[in-house]
Structure formats: structure tokens, C-alpha cells
Amino acid sequence: MGNRYAIVLAAGQGTRMKSKLYKVLHPVCGKPMVEHVIDQVSSLGLHKIVTIIGFGADLVKSQIGTRSEYALQEEQLGTAHAVIQAKDLLQNEKGTTLIVCGDTPLITSETFEKLLKHHEETKAKATILTAYAEDPTGYGRIIRKNTGEVEKIVEHKDASDEERTIQEINTGTYCFDNESLFKALSLVSNDNVQGEYYLPDVIEILKNQGEIVAAYQTEHFEETLGVNDRVALSQAEETMRKRINKRHMINGVTIIDPNSTYISAESVIGSDTIIQPGTVISGKTTIGSDCEIGPHSEIKNCQIGDHTTIRQSVAHNSEIGSLVAIGPFAHIRPESQILDEVKIGNFVEIKKAVFGKGSKASHLSYIGDAKVGSDVNLGCGSITVNYDGQNKFLTTIEDGAFVGCNSNLIAPVTIGKNAYVAAGSTITDDVPSESLSIARARQVNKENYANRLKNKE
Template identity: 75%
Template sequence: MHNRYAVILAAGQGTRMKSKLYKVLHPVCGKPMVQHVVDQVRKLNIQEVVTIIGHGAELVQAQLGDGSLYALQEQQLGTAHAVRQAGSMLEEKEGVTIVVCGDTPLIKAETMESLFKHHEEFAAKATILTARIADPTGYGRIIRNEGGLVEKIVEHKDASEAEREINEINTGTYCFDNRALFEALRNVSNDNVQGEYYLPDVIEILKKQGEIVTAFQTTEFTETLGVNDRVALAEAERLMRIRTNELHMRNGVTIVDPQNTYIDTEVEIGQDTVIYPGTIIKGKTTIGEECQIGPNTEIEECEIGNKTVVRQSAAYKSSIGAHVNIGPFAHIRPESKISNEVKIGNFVEIKKAVFGTGSKASHLSYIGDAEVGSDVNIGCGSITVNYDGKNKFLTKIEDGVFIGCNSNLVAPVTIGKGAYVAAGSTITKDVPGDALSIARAKQVNKENYVQKFNLKK
């Protein structure tokens, strides 16, 4: 096997996106387009990856990190000019280089591996990744000779009527003999209307030198979809979502309505989990086995244990244990840690709180900046009063505590193990273990009050 290298074209601004965000950084199913491409390339046996950056160079580098080397294209003068910027890192190397665009997020490692193998099998100097489509209007056509090798690429505007009938098109992804590529790049001219240097001209140069140029046809044109505007971005999102959902279903996850379920590509889901419609699962979320998620639930960057149920709720950047029941209409805010067998009921908000095993907050409560022990019961309408207008303070509720309905726990405060807080109390001081704390005004009934002040008509 030859040494393998990759050049990823990611320098363009993408003016048709009409966005402050550079084109290749627009996300598809939760991940920037260029990151999709680099991740797939990294699955191959690649010695070096060089990403050509230009507009938004620092942001692209920040996204990809040490997953790539970088070459700067200060002026965007065409695709051949872009590849030439990698010369200082690659031009002296022996091997095969794949050139792929950073705005093709759907391309798969398996397809690129097949492209490499086809290139090596034919001992070609260049191999073009092609596809057949029903309507090839606007695409460069692949003209093959009788032996099936590539004779030339003809752009749509230059094609004859007979050539326009050909539906095999150039996708813009190529494999090249590395030395032949950089030698040919020196001879690419910008003698065209746009005054740019185009990578397909390398094919013509190699053909004139009598070199073998072949083509490998992918069976899925959608893999090669280039995203140039918001319409294409939405289509890429739709196609990636279908691919992602199908992968989960084939791995034993039930997705009741795949067309209305939105799962990012980094999500992991265990077998026999059921995902109901309207659910959005983002980031590097991990969901265990035999869970029920949804309907109409949003989960982002969470870890969820086995056999947990999350109904019509939202959870963000938190850890949720096994056999937990959340919702409906609960809100788990970041930095919360919910242990096993916990119940978080309807209209309960948890923020930066720890919930011990078997504890419950069944309805209409706010628990923020708190450490809740095991087997605690928090009654309806209870609140940890954690904010004085300037600072946040901690509430500690130890194991086995019972908090009565409509209680206010004014932090910083500790409720000792096994204590009871009477309903309607406002607790401002620590409560000892096994104590009953009552902190409410004495009830006073004013007899005949209504008649005296004529409050009833």
C-alpha cells in the first residue's frame, strides 16, 4: 500500500450562505461540516492531513485542533491554487493524495477507501470520484474512452448536445499520485474568465502527458453533496439525520417516527431504548439501554443510565442515573447530577444540584445549588432560595429528610439527616437531624371580619 495523504479545501467564505459564520463551520447534525470531513478522513490510513484555510482561518483551526496540519490560502484564486498551498508539506513525498472539499459533510470513509483502492489497482496518476444523477445540469461530465478510462472532463457550458446526455458527473473529489499532482499544479493556468486556477485542469495536463486517469463511481450521489447555501445545508441535515437514525435503528434502538426525531451524530444510544417523536438529542449524549425518551424532549450533552424515562422535558449537560423518572415538563439545567431511582416530576426545575439515590421532587419545585441526599422527599412548591441578588449559596438536605409542601429553604442552610420541615415553612437556620422544624406565622382568625368591613356585596 502506498503512503496516503489528504488535502481538505476549507478556505472559502461561502458568500451564498449569507452568514457571519464561515461556510465550513456551519453544523450538520450538531457538527461543523469540515469536522465531518476530517473525522471520516481520519478513519483511513492517512499519514498526514492538510487543511487549506483562508476565511475564518483561526476559527477553523480552533475547531479541528491537532487533527490536521494547516496551509493558508491568503487569496482565494481557485481550487488548484488552494492545493498548491500544501506544497511545502507534501510535494516531496511519495504516495497518493486525496483532495476533498470541506463542504461535503456526507462523504463516508468507506467511499474514500474504495476510491484509494481503485486508484492503486489501476496504477493511475489521477482518479476522479464520480456519480450518476438524473439531472446533471450544471455539472462537469465525465467522458470515458472505450477502455473505461477518463478521456476528459467537460463542463456543462462547454459540452456538446451528445455530451450533455451523459449523466456521470465530476463530484470534485480526487485521488492523485502526489508527485504528479504538484508537478502538474505548476503548469495550471488562470487563462479563463474568472482568472482562477482550477484543479480539474490537472486532469487535462496529465492526459496530455499520456498518464492514466481513471474514475471511480459512487453509488450514492448524496454523499458528494456540496453545501453552498442554506437550502443545500437543510438538505444535508435531512440526509445526515436519515443516515444517523437508520444506524441507531439497526443497532437495536426503536425510533417511533424517524422523520420527526433529531439526533446528532455523536450521540450513543443503548439497545431497546425507545425514542418518541419530537425528540431532539444533541452533542455527545450517551443514553443507556431500555430507556424511554420523549415525546417532545430535548437532551444535550447528558449521560443517562439504563431504564430511565424522560417525558416531555429538557435536560442539559448533566448526569442522570438508571431507573430515573423525569417529567413531564421538567427542566434539568447544567451541572446537575441525578442518582439512580430518582423521580423529578412535572414542572420541577433542577439547577447545579446533586440528587441522591431514591429521592423525589414530584411537582412544582425549584432546586438550585443544592446537595440532596438519598431517600429525600421534597414536597410540592418547595424552593431552595439560593440567590441574594449578588451571590449563590448552597442548600444541603441530608439523607431521609422530608420537606413539606410550599417550603422555602433560604441558603446557606443545612437540613439534618432524617429531619422534617413542616409545610409552609421558611427555613433560615440549620435544622438538626431527626428534628421537626416549623417556621410559619401563627394562624389568626378574625371573626365577622367580612361583615364588619362590608367586604361582601
């Protein structure tokens, strides 16, 4: 096996997407299309990857980073014109070059490897990745000789009635002998209606030179989908979602209803975890073993330990420990750290707070910009009043403290270790350890007052 290279075509704007976002940056299961392609290509152990960028060049580069080198296509004049932009980086290399479009997020490294292997075994100068299409309308058809060698590619609009019955189609992914590729590119003409330089013309040039052109037909037509509009984007999303869910189920995760469960490509989930219907797990989320998530929960960029339950709740950009119970209807906002054995109950909102081991906020509370120790109990309606209209302040609640229902803790303030705050208190000063703080008006009962009001009326 000789040296291998890849060129990823990612310069197009994608006008049919009707979007401000450049086409290859549209996400599929939470990851931009072009990044899916780069991930699969990178796993092949290639000597060099070159991504052709154009529209949104800086955004594409920031997404892919150092995993690729880049060549700029300033004008979009066709696929052959795009490939020739990699000339300075690749033209003197010997080996095989894989060319793939950045809007084909479903192609796997296994398919790429089979294509490369077939190309090298047949000693072809070019190999086309083909697929069998139930409905080949709109695709270029692969015309083969009796020997199986490719004779030509015929575009749908140019095909005869007989040729249109052929169901083997060109997917737009190719392997080339690298030196032959760049020599042939110099011969490609733009003498066509669009005035563009087309990569399939290289196939015809090589054929006319007497070179071998092969084709490898993948068994998985759905992998070859090119995303050019929002309809195809939804199809890619559905296929990728099924693939991701299947992978997790094979690895020991129970997904009750895969059709209503959305898991990002980067998420990691431990065995014996149960994902209930209507759950969305996105970003770089890690969930431990023996958890139960959902139903109807939204988890994004979180790290979650083992044996944790999250029901009908939202958690973003936070760390959640083991043996934690969250929900229903809780909201864990970014930069929160929920330690082990914590209970966060219904209609509790946590924001940028540390919640110590074994602590509880069971109902109807807001705990923001706070440091809560271990074994703390926050009664129903406990509020950390963290904002004065200009600045946020920290509330500290030390180990073992008990905060009664409907209490307001006006930050900055500290509730000491094992201290008690009486229900209904508004705390403006620190509460010493082992103390009871009562900060509410004394109750006054005015007997017969109701009768006096009635008589007055």
C-alpha cells in the first residue's frame, strides 16, 4: 500500500439551503457536515488531508482546526477547479488521492477503506464510488464494459432511454492515482453551458489515454447522500440518528423509543442506562452506567455519573455526580456542579452553583451563584438573591445547614455549618455555625378585626 491522501471539497455556499450558514457547516446530529467527513477520513491514517475552502473559509477552518491543511478556491468554477487548488500541496506526491465532498456526512471510514483497497487492487488510475439506487433519477449513470471496467459516466440529462434504466449511479466520491489526477486536471475544459470545470471529465480524459478506470459499488446507498437542501438535511439527520442510537443499543444502552430519541454523535453513554422517549442528548455529553434519563429531558454538554436519574428536566454545561436524582421539571443551568447523592426536585433552578454531597433542594427553589456544602437541606421556596441589578454575588451555605421554607438569602452572605434559618426569613447578614436565625416580623393577631371590617362595609 502506497501513500494515501484526501481532498475534501468544502468551498460551496449552498444557495439551495437558503441560509446564512454555509452549507458544509449545517449540523447533522449536532456536528457540522464537513466535520463528520473529516472525522471519517482522519481515521484512515492518511499522509495528508487538504480541505478546499471558499465561502465561510475562516469558519470552516475554525471548525476543523489542525486536522487538515487548506487550499482556497476564491471563485467557484466547478469541482475540477476546486481540486486543482490543492496543486501546490499535492501535485508532486506519489500515491492515491481520495476525493470526497464535504456535504456527504454519512459516508463511513469502512466504505472509504473498501474503495481505496479496490482502487489499489485493480491498479486503476481512477476508481468511482458507485451505488445502486432504487430511483436513479437525476444521478449520473455508470456505463460498464462486459469486463466490468467503467466505459463512461453519463449524466441523466444526456442519457438515452436505455441508459436511464441503469440503476448504478455515480456518488461523486473518487480515488485517483495522484500524479495522473493533476496531469489530467490541466486538460479539463470549461466548454459547457455553465462554463465550469467538472471533475468527472478527468475520468473521460484518463479513458481516452487508455488508462484503467474502475468502480466500487457500495452496499449502502444511504451513505452516499449529498446534502443540498433542507429536505436532504433532514434525511441525513434521520439516518445518522438511527446509526447513533443503534450503536448505543449494541453497546448496552436501553433506548425505549429510538424514533423519539436524539443523541449527538459525540455523546458517550454507559451500559445499562435507560433513555426514555422524548429525550435530547446533545454536545459532548458523557453519561455513566445504570442511569435513567427522561422522559422528555434535554441534556447538553454534561458529565453525569453512575446511577443518576434525570426526569423531565433540562441540564446544560454542568457536572452531575453519581446517585443523583433530578426532576421532574428542574433546570440545571451552565457551570453547575452537582456532587454525589444530591436531590434536585421539581421546579428547582440551579445556576453556576456547587451542590455538595447529599444535599437537597426538593421543590420550588432558585439557587444561583452559590456554594452549597454537604448534607444541606433547602426548604421549599428557598432563594439565593444573587443580583443587585449590576453585579452577581456569592451565597455560601456550609455543611449540614438547614434553610427553612420560603427563605431569601441576600448575597453576599454565609450560612454557617449546622446553622438553621427559620422559615420565611430574609437573611441579610451571616449566620454563625450552630445558630438559629429568625429574620421575619413578629406575628400580630388582631382579634375580631374581620368583624370590624364587615361592620365598616
